Amino acid sequence: MFDTKLIGKKIAALRKAKDMTQMELADQMFVSYQAVSNWERGNTMPDISKLLELSQILGVDVQELLGSEKETTIVNKIIDQSEDINLEEVAEVVELMKPSQVEEAVEKASDEEFQLETLIALAPHLNSKRLAQMIDKTRIKDLSQIIPLAPFLESSQLASLIDRQHGMTGSFDKLIALAPFLDEMDLGNFAERIFNSEKDSHFLNALAPFMNEKSLGKIARLMNTDQKERYLVGLAPFIDTKVLTEIARDLMKTGKLKILKQLIPFIDEDEL
Numbered sequence: 001m002f003d004t005k006l007i008g009k010k011i012a013a014l015r016k017a018k019d020m021t022q023m024e025l026a027d028q029m030f031v032s033y034q035a036v037s038n039w040e041r042g043n044t045m046p047d048i049s050k051l052l053e054l055s056q057i058l059g060v061d062v063q064e065l066l067g068s069e070k071e072t073t074i075v076n077k078i079i080d081q082s083e084d085i086n087l088e089e090v091a092e093v094v095e096l097m098k099p100s101q102v103e104e105a106v107e108k109a110s111d112e113e114f115q116l117e118t119l120i121a122l123a124p125h126l127n128s129k130r131l132a133q134m135i136d137k138t139r140i141k142d143l144s145q146i147i148p149l150a151p152f153l154e155s156s157q158l159a160s161l162i163d164r165q166h167g168m169t170g171s172f173d174k175l176i177a178l179a180p181f182l183d184e185m186d187l188g189n190f191a192e193r194i195f196n197s198e199k200d201s202h203f204l205n206a207l208a209p210f211m212n213e214k215s216l217g218k219i220a221r222l223m224n225t226d227q228k229e230r231y232l233v234g235l236a237p238f239i240d241t242k243v244l245t246e247i248a249r250d251l252m253k254t255g256k257l258k259i260l261k262q263l264i265p266f267i268d269e270d271e272l
Contacts, residue, residue, distance in 0.1 A: 002071065002095055005042035010065060012040040014058040028057055045095045048078050084108060091121035099125060106130060114138045116145055123152040132157045140165065143174040150181040159186035176203055179210040188215025195219050201227040208238040217243035228259055236266040 015025050015036075022036045029036075029050060038044040046054050055065045063072040074089045075096065090097065090105045097105075102125045114134050123131055131152055140146060143165055150158055158181055175194065179187055188211050195201065201223055208216055217239050220232060228251070236244060245267045251260045 002045060002066065002068070002093075004045055004095065007045065007066060008040045008042035010067070011036075011054070011058070014060060014065075015040075018058065025057065029053060047098055048075060048093075048096045048101070049098070051075060051096060052079060087112070087114065087118050087122070091118045094122055094125050097125070102126065103130065106134065112137070116140070120148045123149050126152070128152060128154045128157060132161070135161060143178070147174065147177045150178050153181070155181060155183045155186065158182055159190075162186075162190060173203055176206045179207055182210070184210060184212040185215075188212050191215060192219060195222070201231045204231055205234040208235050211238065213238065213240040213243070220244075220247060225254075225256060228256070232259060233262045236263055239266075241266070241268060 015022070022040070023033050026033045026036045031046075031050065035044070035046075039046055051062060051065070055062045058065070062075060063069060066072050066075065071093055074085060074093045077083055077085050077089075078093070078097070078101065085105060087105060087109050090102060094102060102122065106122070106126070114137050116138055119131075119134055119138050122134075126134070131149065132154075135149065140161075143162065146158070146161060146165075153161070158178065162175075162178065162182075175187070175190055182190075187207065191204070191207055191211060192215055195204075201219070204216070204219065216235060220228075220235060220239055220243065223232065228247075232247070244263065248260055248263050248267050251257075251263075
């Protein structure tokens with residue numbers, strides 16, 4: 001992978017050595033001033049179609065600009081179109097490739113089984129439909145492996161992917177990392193499933209801001225006394241008031257006044 005900050009510094013130094021302004025370089029390359037500025041700050045990289053032109057203007061070869069023989073070899077393959085490149089090679093230089101070039105390379109490799117590391121590198125450069133198709137051809141052994149891919153999937157795709165994974169035991173911590181990318185209804189269903197299998201409320205406080213009131217209230221009703229003492233107050237702001245009031249009534253009947261006292265700020269005292 002490229003060190004974009006280092007390459008940006010090289011571009012800036014070479015431009016200055018040519019006594020050129022960023023605007024002059026931009027004009028010669030028919031790009032915006034902002035594009036050159038972003039290159040030099042290491043925020044973005046010039047795509048492959050501009051790389052050869054940039055190196056010629058700056059008076060260096062592509063390898064000197066990129067600082068890597070391996071990546072330069074891959075770039076030259078793409079520029080010359082002399083031979084196909086595999087997805088591992090695409091992942092090495094994907095920052096320089098246009099979406100259409102990445103899509104073409106993925107299409108050619110569509111019959112292969114994809115490596116997770118390669119997929120993670122390509123994910124920001126693929127549309128969600130293509131990414132979901134590739135995940136189907138990738139060995140996913142654990143929910144933690146899905147986390148780097150979650151921001152690039154639709155919530156329904158992510159839910160489907162999680163649903164297909166077996167062995168959800170011990171997965172609350174991993175579900176927390178995926179929670180911001182899931183629909184609250186799907187998240188609630190997964191949380192209920194894990195709670196029912198493990199009777200563990202330890203991670204519910206972290207999930208609560210992302211869950212719907214109905215699912216959270218359903219789990220809260222099923223908690224044992226110890227779980228309610230430890231977690232219910234933290235969950236109270238996210239539980240429907242009516243459900244919380246019902247739980248408070250049960251606590252009153254069983255004499256659990258310590259928990260009840262802590263819940264008072266979150267319930268309707270008149271109802272109680």
